[in-house]
Amino acid sequence: MKMIPVETTINGDQTEFLCNADESLLDVLRDRLGLTGAKEGCGTGDCGACSVMLNGRVVCSCLVLGVETQGAEVETIEGMADGETLHPLQRVFIEEAALQCGICTPGILIAAKSLLAKNPDPTDTEVRYWLAGNLCRCTGYDKIIKAVQKAAAEMRAA
C-alpha cells in the first residue's frame, strides 16, 4: 500500500505526515504524530473521546480519514492550553472535580470549547444535548455540566 503525503496544520503548527488511505485521523494523531490526547473509545463515532476541531468544527477524529486533512486546520487537546496557562475550561474541570478517570475529558473539553464559541451562554439543557455524543461513565455528567457553566460564566465576564 502506497503511503500518501499530507500537509496540514495541527495546533497552529505546519505538519507533514505520511499515511495510508484508509487510516483515520485519530490513528494518524496517535500512532504517527504522538498526539495521544485524543482517545479511541469506540472507533465508530459513538463516544466522542476522539473529538478534535477540524476547520473550526468539532468532529470525531475516528470518522475522518487522515488524507482528508490535507490543507486543513486541526486542533487537539494538546493545543488547548497556552503554555502553562490552562484554558478556563481545563482549570475549572480540575477545580470542580468534573473528571474521575479522565479518559473522556479531552474530548469533552474540545466539545465544550466549541459549544461556548458558538453559544457563550447556554442553558444546562443545551450543554447536555451538545455533549450527548461524549460518553462519560464515571461522573454521571453532573459535575461536567456544572463545570462547563462555571467556565462559561468566567469567560463571559472576562
Place this chain on the structure above:
Amino acid sequence: MALDDQAKRTFKVVGTRVGRPDGIDKVTGKAAYGADITAPGMLHGRILRSPHAHARIKSIDVSEAAKLAGVKAVVTGADLAIPDDEGFADIAINCLARDKVFYDGHAVAAVAATSKSIAKQAIRLIKVDYEILPHVTDVDAAMKPDAPAVQEGRALENVPAGMSQNVTTRCAFGHGDVDAGFAKADKIIERSFKTAATHQGYIEPQACLATLGSDGRGEVWCCTQGQYMVRANCAAVLGIEESQLRVISSEIGGGFGGKTSTFIEPVALALSRKSGKPVKMVMTRDEVLRATGPTISASMDIKIGMTNDGRITAARGELRYSGGAYPNETIEMGAQAAFAAYDLEAVETVGWNVMTNRPKEIPYRAPGAPTSIYAVESVVDELCQELGLDPLDVRLLNAARKGTLSAYGPTFNEIGLVATLEAAKAHPHYTAPLGPNQGRGLSCGFWFNFGGNTCVSLNINDDGTVGVVEGNPDIGGSRASISMMAAEELGVPYEKVRTVIADTSALGFNDITDGSRVTFAVGLATIEAARAAIREMCRRAAKIWGIDEDAVLWEDGAAVPAGPNAGTHPPMTLAEIAAVAGNTGGPIAGHHEVNADGAGVSFGVHLVDTEVDPETGATKILRYTVFQDAGKAVHPDYVEGQMQGGAVQGIGWALNEEYIYGEDGRLQNAGFLDYRIPVASDLPEIETVILEIPNPGHPYGVRGVGETPIVPPLAAISNAVSRAAGVRMCELPMSPPRLLKAMTG
C-alpha cells in the same frame, strides 16, 4: 485499627476539596493510559475470536497467517500453560480457548505483526474448523436438566445431584423460622424478576504493552485495577516466576470492576516471547463488549410477608445468577446482600450460579447486590402500595441498625441506614408534588465494602516533603485522598505530599482496587505508615535534644517536648528533622503492611421521580437524589462523584442497558450505538446528600463509598415507573417496548 476519638479531632485537610494531582495531565492530554505508550520495535497484536456461541475446535491452521509478510508470531491456546489452580486455568482458557469455545467472542488465536493492518489481515488467514454445539444463553433455560452443558464436571459438592451440569454452586443464608413468619403476615407478595446482563462500560478499552524474553523476564504496561493480579495471572498462565515479571499500571480509563481480570496481557506476553519483540494490544469496543466482563444476568423469586402496620414478618429469596461460561461466586454476594437493609426475625436466601454461553462474568460495581436488592425492594414497595403505607416509614420501621443480626450472618456495628432514611424523609424532594404520568420511587442499597491486603511506604524527603508509595491504581481520585490523609496525619500541607502508584517490583503485594477498599484500606495503611515515620522523627528529635524518646510528642507537623520535664526545646518541624536526618541515623520512612478488616458496611437511599409516556413507553428521569452514609468523607467532591456516577450507571441498567443475544447465541449489540449507556441529555441534576457516620474500623472513620450507589437505582426507578405507569414492572431493563407492552396489555 480503631477509630480515633472523633470528638477531639478537628480535621485540617481531610474533608476539604483540594485539587487532584493528576488533574493537569488529564485536562491537557498528557496522562498516559493503557494505549498511550509505545516501545522501540514494537509489534501490534490482534486476536481472532469465535463467531459461535458454543463449538468444539477441531483444528486450527495458522500456517497461512504465519506466512504473511510482517507477521512475527502466531499463538493459540497451546502456547499458554493450564495451571492446576482452577481459577488460573479458567483465566488461561478464557484468554485463548483450548478444545472448545464457550461464547461468541471467545479468543481462539492471536498474531503479532509489524502493523495493525497486517495483523488484521493475518487473523483472517487463520482457519479454524469448528463443530458447532448446542448453546444456551438464558439462565433459566440453562438450569433445565436437559440443557446443553457449557462445561462438565464443574459443580461443587453443595449442588444436589440430578441438576443441570451448568449449575455450579448453591449457597444459602438466613435465620429464623420463615414459615412461621409468613403465617403471621397480613399480606404476602411473591414475585419473579429478571435482569439482563450489563457491562461496566468503561470508555477505555483494555490495552497493554508487553515484553517477555526467552529467559522468563518480562514487563507489562497495562490499564488494570490491580497490577499484582495481572502479575499473578500472567505468571501462572505463562509458567514464569512472579519475581521476573514487572507490571506497571497505567492511568486507567474507568474500570468499575471490569478491569479486575486479565484478557490480553498473557496473550501479548506469549506473542512477545515468541517474536522476541514488545507487543502492544488494544481491544476494540466490539471486543470489549463481546469478550470482557459483563455482569451477571439474573432470575429471582422473592416472597415477603408484612403486617398491616408495615412490619415484615418473613422474607425468602431464591436467586439464579449466570456468571457466563465459568463457575462464579458473585451469587454469594448477591444472596448475602439481598435483605441486608432489614432487621428480620426470619429470612432465607438461596442462591445458584448457572453457566451459560456468555462471556466470563467480571465484577461490576457491588457485584451481585444491585439485582437481588432490586427484586427485594420492588416487593417491599408493592407491599407498601397494597397496604397503603408510606414506603419510607416502612423501611424505617424495619431498618437494620446497630445490633441487628444481618440476614447474612454478622451483627451490624455502627451503620447509617436509619440516618440515611431520615435524611431522605426530611428532604423536600420526598414531598414535592408530582404531575400526571409521574411516579416517585425509592430504594435502599447496601454494600459490604472490602479491606484486604495492603502495603504502603511513606518517605520523608530531605527538603521536608513527603512521598507516599501505594500499590492500587487510582480509579477515582485516590492519589488525592491518600495524600490528604498523609498530610493530615503528619501535620503538613496537602501540597507537600505526592502519592504515586508503585509497580509490582517497587512495593509489596496489594489486593486489587475493588470492593471500595482503597480509600479505607490504603488510607488506613498510609495513616499507620505516617505514624511510623512520626515515631522515627520523634526519636530523631529526642536524640538531638538528648532526651528520652518517650518525652517527645508530635503536634501540628513538628516534634515538641512532652511537658516541662522534657526541657524547653523549641519545636522541630518535619522539614527541620528531615534536613538533618543524615546526621541522626539516616533516611526517615514509615511503612505499613496489613490485611485490613473493619471496612464497615455502607447504606444508601435513592429517591427518584420519573415520568412515563403512555403512548411510547419512554421514561424520563425528572429528579434524582442520592443519600448515602460515606463515613468520614475524605474528599467530598469525589464522594459526590461516586454517588452521582453510580446512580447514573444504575439508571442505565434500569432503563436501557442489556446484553441482547440472538437465537444463534451471538451478541447483537456489541457497540455503544446499541449498548446504550446514559448520555448527558438523558439526565437531570443528580443531587447528593452525604451523611458521615464514622466507621469504627478506620482511624478517621472512613468507609468505602464507590459501590453502594449503583445498588438502589434499579429498584428506585422500577418503583417510580411502576407507580407512574400503574403496572408493576418485574424485568430490567424497562426498555420502551417492554414498558409500553406492560401498560397496554
Place this chain on the structure above:
Amino acid sequence: MRYVKPESYEAASALLAAEDGIARILTGGTDVLVMLKAEMVEPDLMVDLKHLPGMHDIAAEDGGFRIGAAVSSAELGEHAALKAMWPGVVEGAELIGSTQVQNRATIVGNLCTASPAADSVPGLVTANAVAWLHGPHGTRDVPVVEIPVSPGKTMLAKGEFITSIYLPARPVGASDAYLRFIPRTEMDIAVSSAAVSLELDAGGTITAARVAIGAVAPTVRLVADAGAAIVGTKLDDDAIAALIAATEAACSPITDKRGTIEFRTKTAGVLAKRAAHIAYSRAGGKT
C-alpha cells in the same frame, strides 16, 4: 484502498464507472468510516467529492433551495431561511448522530446509505425533494422517495452519484415536522419515525398533506392514505384517528434488537399524530 479527489464531476463518474472493485464516495464519512472500522466493507477506491464546485453550497433556486451533497447537517441547521421554510427537513438532519457527527454528516449520505431508519429521509420525502444525479451518461433528476430501494441499496447506476438535493418552494401557510422514537434522548438509531408536511388555507383547513414513515418498512415509506386522511380537516380527533390508522396500516416492520413489530407500528402512528400537530401549528394552524 486508493483515495482519489477527482478534478470534476465528469472525472468522478468516469472513475467510479471504471472501477472493477468496490468503490465508495466520501463526503461526510460518518457511515462509510464506521463500515470500514467494522470491516463490513473494504473499498478498493474511495472517491472524495467534497471539494467539487457547489458541493458545500445552499443556494436559493426558484423559490426553494438547492443543497450541495457535502453540506453538513450542522450547516443546514445554521441556515435561517432554509430552516424557516423546511423546519422538518432540517430537524431530521439535525438528529443524525452527535454534535460531532452533525458537523460532518450530510443528507445525501444519509439518503445513499439507504437505511430505513435514516433520520433525514422522511422529511425529504414529504418535502417532495428531488435529487440531482450525475453519472457517466449525464445528469438526471430523481425524486428522493425513489432513491432507496431496499436496506443498503439505492437505484443509482454504476458511476452515478448525487450532487445536490432540491427542496421546492413553499406557499404561505405551509410547514413540516419530523419526529423519531429512540430509547435515549440522543445517539440512537430511530426505532420508528414520521414526517408530516402540510399546506393550510387561510382558515386553517389542510389543503395538502404528505406523511412519510421511517424504520417500519424496508425503505422510508410515503403514506398517501395518511396524508389523505387529514386533507380537508383541521386535525380534529376523527382526522387524527384516521391518520393513525392509515399510518399503522402502512407499517410492515421487523422485530429486532431495537424494537418489536407491535412497538414500531404503534409508535409510528403516535409520531405521525404528534408531527402532524407540530407541522399544523408551525404552518399557522390553531387547534
